[in-house]
Amino acid sequence: MSERTPARPRVDWGVVAAVTLTLLVSIGGLHTVLQGSGWLFAAGVTVVTGLVASAALRAIRVPSGLATLGGTLALVAVVVLLTAPQTAIAGLVPTPETLERWGALAAGARQSLAEQSVPAVAGPGLVFLLVAGSAVLAVVFDLLAFVLKVPALVGFQALVLVIVPVLFPGGSIDPVVVVATAAAWLAVLVLTRDERRRPLAASVLGAGALAGALALTVALPSVPSRALPVSGSGTGINPVISLGDNLRRGADAPVLAYTTEDGSGQYLRMLTIDDFSGDEWGPSGLATEVFEVSELPDQAPGVAPEVPSAPVRTAITIGALDTRWLPAPYAATQVDGLTGGWTFEPNTITISTGSGGTRDQDYEVTSLVVAPTPDQLEGRTTPREGFEPYLEIPEGLPEIVGATARDVAGDEGSAYAQAIALQDYFRVGGGFVYSEQAPLNGDYDGAGIGILEGFLQAKSGYCTHFASAMTLMARTLGIPARVAIGYLPGTALGEGAFQVNANDLHAWPELYFEGAGWVRFEPTVSRGELPQYAQGASPSEPGAEPSVPQNDEVPSTAPSSGATVSPSASETPSAPAVAGATPGARDDESTPTFVLAGLLVLAFVPLVVRRLLRARRLAALRSGRRGARPAWDELVATARDVGIDLETGETPRAFAARLAPRAPEDTLDRLLTGIERDFYGSPAPAAGLEGDLVEVTQALLDNSSPATRAAAIAIPRSLVGGRREFQAPLAPVRGG
Amino acid sequence: MDASTFHGFAQGILRAVGTVIDGKPDAVRTALTVLLAEGHLLIEDVPGVGKTMLARALARSVDGTVTRIQFTPDLLPSDITGVSIFNQQTRAFEFNPGPVFANIVIGDEINRASPKTQSALLESMEERQVTVDGRSHRLYSPFTVIATQNPVEMEGTYALPEAQRDRFMARISMGYPDLTAELAMLRDRETASPLDALAPVVDLPTLARMIDYVRTVYVSPAVEQYAVRIVQTTRRDAALRLGASPRATLQLVRAAKAAAALDGREFVLPDDVDALSVPVLAHRLLPTGRSTSSGTDSLTVATEAVRRIVAATSVPVGAPVPS
Known part of the structure; x- marks a missing residue:
C-alpha cells in the first residue's frame, strides 16, 4: 500500500557540497594551532578530491560502496601527489619507497609535535599527517553521508575536529569556525531528505563519535601542560619557542629552590643557544665532546687570573622540573649529589644528561662568580679564531638588526662600550617595553631570525627577543655572543634561601671578552639584575648605584620591576607584575574554552537523542x-x-x-x-x-x-x- | 455482504432520505445508524421541524412494513399491542395484532400518552414481543421504533421516565433548518410532497443482511476499553446525578459498529465512539440539581458533560498484543 517516493537523482550535489564544506571548515579550525595556510590548502585539495570523486562515480551509477572505494583510491593518489610524488610512479601510484617516505614523514611529524608549541609551523611531516588525516575523514564522511545515508551524523565528526585544537597547550577554539561548522552542518541537515536507510548503524557510529568527543572534553583538563621550557630527553628540542609560552602561561608554580652560602641570588643557567639559523634555534654542533661532570674544570673558560672571581656554593633542590639540562650558576666547577649520569660540555659549561632528568634532584654546585670591573673589560679585545660559531651571522638576518647595531654602538671605541651601548639601548634609551603578549599579537613570536624585525620595530617583547636581538647585534659588531637560557634568581625567602618559579624562566645574552670569558648582560627591560660590570663605565662613579630610570619607560607600576644594581635577589622583579595581566591570560581563556566545548557537546545532545529515537522507531516499524x-x-x-x-x-x-x-x-x-x-x-x-x-x-x-x-x-x-x-x-x- | 456493498446500500438510503430532509445530514445519519444497529430512536424537538418527516422518510426508504401511532392522552395500551377478539365462527379467541407489529414503528408525540400506554410500547421495544392474555407474540424482525416527542416543557405532555429513556439507543434533535435549507424546502413542498416520490431503496431481506453485517464489524479491545472508560466516567462526574447504564455501553459500541460500517470500514475507530457519545449517552444522564439550577435545561447540562468527558478521555493507541 505504500508507494515509494519517486526516485531522486542519484547524487544530490547540494548535499555533497555541504558535506565537503562541513569537513573543510572544521579542518580549518586547526588554524589556531598551525601557522600559515599551505596546510589548509593541501587538506582542502584532499577533501574535495575524495568527496567529489566518489560523488562523480555515483553520478554515473556506480554502486555507492564501490564509489566510496573509488574515492578512497583517488585520495591515496592525491596524498601521494601532495606528500611524496618523487617516490611514486607517475607521481600518483605509491611504491614501497613511498611508504618509507611516509614513515619518515610520520616520524618527523611526531617529533615536530613534541618540539613545537602552538602555533606550530606546518612542516612536511605535519602536512603529511594533516593530509592523511583529512583523507581518512573524507572517507568517513563519504561513508556516513552517502553509503549509510545519514549525512546528519557528519556533524559529530566535525565537532570532534573543532575540539582538537584545545588538545594542544595554548590551543584554542575559534568561535568563527564553530559557527561556520555549525552553519555548514545545518546546510547538510536542511538539504537532506532521505534517511530511512541504516539509521541504526549510523546512529551507533554517531553515538560513538559523540562519546569520543565527550571523553575528549572530560580528558582535556588533565592534558599536562608543559610548564617547562624543555621536557623529556628528546633531541633537537627548541626551548626558545616554548619559553614564550611558558612565560605567558604564567604558571608561578615553584620549580626549584636553592640556598647560597653568602645569601646572593644566582642566575641558574641551563643551556646556551648559538645557532640562529633556521626556524628553530638551538645549541650548535659545536658541543661535540662531553665529559663526566666530575671532570669540571676549576676555572671558568677564558678568564684571566687577574680578573676577580669568587667561589659560591649553591645547594639546589628541584621539584617537578624535568629537563635534561641542569640548572646551575655559571661557571660551575664542581657538582655533587646528582643521581644518574651527567656530563658537561666544556665550551658552554652546559651540564646535561642523556638519560633521566632533573626531576627531584638534590645537588650542590660550586661555581666561580666572575666579576670583572668595567675597567678590566674596557681594554679587552674580542677574539675571532675559534669563535666562528659565535660570530656567525645567520642567513636572512633582517637588515634592521645590523643597522640598529651600527646606529646604537657603531661609534663606541671598545667592544665593551659597544656592549654596554647595546644593553642601554634596550633597557633605557630605545623605548622598549616588556610584553609577553605583544609578540603574539604582532605575529613575531617564536623563533627564527625573522621575528627580530618585528621586535625591533614594535619595541615590545620578552626576554627571548631582547637576548637574541642583543646577541645578533653584538655579532654584527664582531663580538662573540650567545644566548643563555635558565632561571632568574627568583624570590628570596630569607637566610640565603630562594624559590624559583616557572615564570622566572629567562634568556640573556653572554658576550665573550678576551681574558674575561663569557660575560652576562641583561638587555631585557625591567627584568633581571645588572651585574656591576654591565652597568656601564659610568663617567662619574663606577661601582656606585646608577639610577637607571627605566621605570619611567616601562608601563608598569611594579616597584620591584627596576633593574636595580643591587645584586640582592629580593629585588628580583616579578614577571606577572611587569607584564600586567598578560601572563595567565591563556589559562583564563582555556577554562571558558573547555566550558564552551562542553556546552557545544551538550547542545548536540537533544538532537542526537531525538535522531536516535527516530532511528529506533523506524527500525521497530521495519521489524x-x-x-x-x-x-x-x-x-x-x-x-x-x-x-x-x-x-x-x-x-x-x-x-x-x-x-x-x-x-x-x-x-x-x-x-x-x-x-x-x-x-x-x-x-x-x-x-x-x-x-x-x-x-x-x-x-x-x-x-x-x-x-x-x-x-x-x-x-x-x-x-x-x-x-x-x-x-x-x-x-x-x-x-x- | 461485504463492506463496499453495505456502503453502497447505506449511501442509497442516506441519499433518499436526504431528498426529503434538507440540510440535516447528521440527524439522518444517526437515524440510519440506529436503524442498522437494531436500536430505537428518539427524536426530540419543537413541533414543525420535521421529526415525523424524518421518521417517515427513513421508514419509507426501506421496503418493510411501517406503522404510525399518534400518541394521545386517551390512547390505551391495547391500541398499541393489539387485542384478542372472540371469533364467532371458529369459536376461539383470535389475536388481532396492533400497530406495533411492523418493521418500523413511528410513535408520534410519544410523551402525550399516559405513562401506562408509554410503558406498553417501551416494554415491547425491549422484549421484542408482546404478551396479550397470557400468550406471547413475537414482533417482526427487524424492528425499530422511531419515536418523536416535544420538549417536556410543552403543555399536555408526560415526560418519559429515565428508565424508559434508557430503552432508546439514541436521541437526536433536529434543530431548525438554516436559511438555504428552509428556502429549498419552501420550493419543494409547494409543488409536491417529496415523501410521496420516495421509493424504497432496500428491501427487507437486504436490510436484515445489513443488520447482520453490522454485527460482524470488528471492535478492538482498545476501542472497547475506550467506550467503557467514557461510560464509567459519566457515573463519577460531579455534574451528573445518574450516569449511563451498562446497557448504554452496549448500545454505544453497537451504534459505533453501525457507524463504522456506514463509512465502509470493517472496524470501529475511537472516532465512531466519539461521534455517537452525545446521541447515545446524553439522554440517559440525570444532572444534579445544582447544575440545572442556573436555568440551563437538563439535556444541555448532560450534553456538555458528555462532551467534556469525551475530550478528557485519552484514546488508546497501539495494537494489542495477540495472545
Whole structure:
C-alpha cells in the first residue's frame, strides 16, 4: 500500500557540497594551532578530491560502496601527489619507497609535535599527517553521508575536529569556525531528505563519535601542560619557542629552590643557544665532546687570573622540573649529589644528561662568580679564531638588526662600550617595553631570525627577543655572543634561601671578552639584575648605584620591576607584575574554552537523542514487532517538534486532520489508515508505513517556518512533555 | 455482504432520505445508524421541524412494513399491542395484532400518552414481543421504533421516565433548518410532497443482511476499553446525578459498529465512539440539581458533560498484543 517516493537523482550535489564544506571548515579550525595556510590548502585539495570523486562515480551509477572505494583510491593518489610524488610512479601510484617516505614523514611529524608549541609551523611531516588525516575523514564522511545515508551524523565528526585544537597547550577554539561548522552542518541537515536507510548503524557510529568527543572534553583538563621550557630527553628540542609560552602561561608554580652560602641570588643557567639559523634555534654542533661532570674544570673558560672571581656554593633542590639540562650558576666547577649520569660540555659549561632528568634532584654546585670591573673589560679585545660559531651571522638576518647595531654602538671605541651601548639601548634609551603578549599579537613570536624585525620595530617583547636581538647585534659588531637560557634568581625567602618559579624562566645574552670569558648582560627591560660590570663605565662613579630610570619607560607600576644594581635577589622583579595581566591570560581563556566545548557537546545532545529515537522507531516499524505504534509515536513527536501537540482525548484521525494542511494529503491518508487499521482493526501486520511516515514527517518539517524547522532539529520539543497515551490493553484479541 | 456493498446500500438510503430532509445530514445519519444497529430512536424537538418527516422518510426508504401511532392522552395500551377478539365462527379467541407489529414503528408525540400506554410500547421495544392474555407474540424482525416527542416543557405532555429513556439507543434533535435549507424546502413542498416520490431503496431481506453485517464489524479491545472508560466516567462526574447504564455501553459500541460500517470500514475507530457519545449517552444522564439550577435545561447540562468527558478521555493507541 505504500508507494515509494519517486526516485531522486542519484547524487544530490547540494548535499555533497555541504558535506565537503562541513569537513573543510572544521579542518580549518586547526588554524589556531598551525601557522600559515599551505596546510589548509593541501587538506582542502584532499577533501574535495575524495568527496567529489566518489560523488562523480555515483553520478554515473556506480554502486555507492564501490564509489566510496573509488574515492578512497583517488585520495591515496592525491596524498601521494601532495606528500611524496618523487617516490611514486607517475607521481600518483605509491611504491614501497613511498611508504618509507611516509614513515619518515610520520616520524618527523611526531617529533615536530613534541618540539613545537602552538602555533606550530606546518612542516612536511605535519602536512603529511594533516593530509592523511583529512583523507581518512573524507572517507568517513563519504561513508556516513552517502553509503549509510545519514549525512546528519557528519556533524559529530566535525565537532570532534573543532575540539582538537584545545588538545594542544595554548590551543584554542575559534568561535568563527564553530559557527561556520555549525552553519555548514545545518546546510547538510536542511538539504537532506532521505534517511530511512541504516539509521541504526549510523546512529551507533554517531553515538560513538559523540562519546569520543565527550571523553575528549572530560580528558582535556588533565592534558599536562608543559610548564617547562624543555621536557623529556628528546633531541633537537627548541626551548626558545616554548619559553614564550611558558612565560605567558604564567604558571608561578615553584620549580626549584636553592640556598647560597653568602645569601646572593644566582642566575641558574641551563643551556646556551648559538645557532640562529633556521626556524628553530638551538645549541650548535659545536658541543661535540662531553665529559663526566666530575671532570669540571676549576676555572671558568677564558678568564684571566687577574680578573676577580669568587667561589659560591649553591645547594639546589628541584621539584617537578624535568629537563635534561641542569640548572646551575655559571661557571660551575664542581657538582655533587646528582643521581644518574651527567656530563658537561666544556665550551658552554652546559651540564646535561642523556638519560633521566632533573626531576627531584638534590645537588650542590660550586661555581666561580666572575666579576670583572668595567675597567678590566674596557681594554679587552674580542677574539675571532675559534669563535666562528659565535660570530656567525645567520642567513636572512633582517637588515634592521645590523643597522640598529651600527646606529646604537657603531661609534663606541671598545667592544665593551659597544656592549654596554647595546644593553642601554634596550633597557633605557630605545623605548622598549616588556610584553609577553605583544609578540603574539604582532605575529613575531617564536623563533627564527625573522621575528627580530618585528621586535625591533614594535619595541615590545620578552626576554627571548631582547637576548637574541642583543646577541645578533653584538655579532654584527664582531663580538662573540650567545644566548643563555635558565632561571632568574627568583624570590628570596630569607637566610640565603630562594624559590624559583616557572615564570622566572629567562634568556640573556653572554658576550665573550678576551681574558674575561663569557660575560652576562641583561638587555631585557625591567627584568633581571645588572651585574656591576654591565652597568656601564659610568663617567662619574663606577661601582656606585646608577639610577637607571627605566621605570619611567616601562608601563608598569611594579616597584620591584627596576633593574636595580643591587645584586640582592629580593629585588628580583616579578614577571606577572611587569607584564600586567598578560601572563595567565591563556589559562583564563582555556577554562571558558573547555566550558564552551562542553556546552557545544551538550547542545548536540537533544538532537542526537531525538535522531536516535527516530532511528529506533523506524527500525521497530521495519521489524513490525510493535505494529504501527512506532509510526504513530514518530508522527506525534515530529508534529510536536514543529509545534502541533496531540491533545488529550484526540483520536489519530482528529490529529491527522490537524496535520493535513502541512502534509501531502494522500500519503497522510495512507499513513493514518495504516495506523488505524493496526490500532483498531482486526489484527493484521502493518506494513509499508515507513515510506509514508518518512514522507509525512519530512513534509511537516518542510512546511514549517525556517525558525521552527531549525528548532525542531536542534532542540526537539518532543523530548520533553507531550501527552502520554495509554497503551492499548493487552487483552486477548477476539475474532483473530 | 461485504463492506463496499453495505456502503453502497447505506449511501442509497442516506441519499433518499436526504431528498426529503434538507440540510440535516447528521440527524439522518444517526437515524440510519440506529436503524442498522437494531436500536430505537428518539427524536426530540419543537413541533414543525420535521421529526415525523424524518421518521417517515427513513421508514419509507426501506421496503418493510411501517406503522404510525399518534400518541394521545386517551390512547390505551391495547391500541398499541393489539387485542384478542372472540371469533364467532371458529369459536376461539383470535389475536388481532396492533400497530406495533411492523418493521418500523413511528410513535408520534410519544410523551402525550399516559405513562401506562408509554410503558406498553417501551416494554415491547425491549422484549421484542408482546404478551396479550397470557400468550406471547413475537414482533417482526427487524424492528425499530422511531419515536418523536416535544420538549417536556410543552403543555399536555408526560415526560418519559429515565428508565424508559434508557430503552432508546439514541436521541437526536433536529434543530431548525438554516436559511438555504428552509428556502429549498419552501420550493419543494409547494409543488409536491417529496415523501410521496420516495421509493424504497432496500428491501427487507437486504436490510436484515445489513443488520447482520453490522454485527460482524470488528471492535478492538482498545476501542472497547475506550467506550467503557467514557461510560464509567459519566457515573463519577460531579455534574451528573445518574450516569449511563451498562446497557448504554452496549448500545454505544453497537451504534459505533453501525457507524463504522456506514463509512465502509470493517472496524470501529475511537472516532465512531466519539461521534455517537452525545446521541447515545446524553439522554440517559440525570444532572444534579445544582447544575440545572442556573436555568440551563437538563439535556444541555448532560450534553456538555458528555462532551467534556469525551475530550478528557485519552484514546488508546497501539495494537494489542495477540495472545
